[in-house]
Amino acid sequence: MNMTIAWITARGLLGRRRSWLLLPMPVILIGLTAVGIAFDAPTIDLADGVLVGLGVATVLPLVSLIVGTGVLGSEIDDGTVVHILTKPIPRSRIILAKLAVASVVSAVATGVPMFVAGTMVDGTRLGLGLALACVAGAIAYSALFLALSVVTRRPVLVGLLYVVIWEGLVSNLVAGTRTISVQHYVIQFAAELSGTTLFGTTVSTGVAAVMAVLITAVGTWLATQRLRSFSVAGETS
């Protein structure tokens, strides 16, 4: 962890116009929940359709994808990563600083609206459970996408394939693949923490916890290893 790098990363991430891209998603999440409650939608539909369908399955992975690939990927893209790499700072600290910033930004950008929306739907306990589960999910996703941005030159597209094809299509059809799907860990954490029966999944809490920690650890380790032998090159043709 290096505060200077963390600070530079946070400024590069939030100090630009494109950080506004993150704002509409939480607003739509809360707005849709409010509209649903105003029109007396059944709680189970709101929980399953909006909180899980929109919040956990769409907003959380997309926010984490944009932030997680943005912290390191954009520096690699425009070549300024060289300035950090030539400083006498261990690569593991660079990765940890980037991971911390990505996790905090994604966790705040998804946890807060999820808390608000969850509280509106079924009380504070559901809100807290969803928010904490989203924080855990944001950390796991950030580690995953941070590793992607060092492993491949097109991290956003690979991340999209994972989120849309693997988590969106495959894991809903083939239940066995849910053990490697961060989305289902988050659903399970939220269900366990809030004790709700409104939604659930087939992954057990133990497996989800172990896999989430494993994905975070492997992602961080892989990113550090790849950054140690990183070759600077231009955009892919």
Place this chain on the structure above:
Amino acid sequence: MSEQSVIHDIGYQRYTGPRLGRGYAARSLFEHGLRVAFGLGRSAKAKIFPWIVIGLVMALAVVVVAVKAQSGEMILTYQELPGAASVVVMVFLAVVAPELVSRDLRNQTLPLYFSRPIRRSDYALAKLAAMATAVWLLMAAPQAVMFLGSAFTADGASGVGAEARGMLGGWVVATCYTLVFSSLALLIASIASRRAFAAGAIVVVFMVTTPVVALMDELGKGGTASQIAALFSPLTLPEGVREWLYGTSSTDVGPFGPVYGLVMLLLVAGCASLLVLRYRKVSL
């Protein structure tokens, strides 16, 4: 010319041949755009993502043909294919649209294009045409594969004729999807100069609107709100148009069929005009 002033005469001449004008330049841009969409003439790395997507959609068509050959049952009709593949097609948009427009913005090649005899609107429309053709091919080619597979198992000429009509209907539906998807995606991508952010923005716009439709459908309980729900997401709008045109979709549009057609036309026209406007104002 006096003798001492001559240094060299290396034979410079004016070009006196035919000049290929604006149409040729726009056509070249379209052709290049179409090749870029599929990564043709580029490195293997540029081919990975488009061809993964093409492989997935083709696999869907092949499964349909295989099931039909074995059991005679069509698990997915021609018209259902674009809807079933729509999420995968969305990934294709996120791959191709930034490739077509964001690179030119980022590498600042626009001044080079605009110093040629094309107008700014030509550039925008040529890119849009290339994008639309690529997306249409992505959906129409698997339908053609389904047709070929079914035609060989069909009984007699009338069976083949019915399959051909089915495929043409499927192509019309594919055209609806193409128009909505490509105009919207290209407009979004033309605002972002970074490919990664353009791809992210496209997926955000397409995916965040889907739960809105589901909730409205739920709240409307089959009433007016349910029937106009599908208008609010680009992923479901073409399905509503299909219901209006053919009445074969599971989307209930009630009496609002023409509204779907109108909204689709307005959306496509609006996105195309905004795209042209964007390039009129673009900073070089």
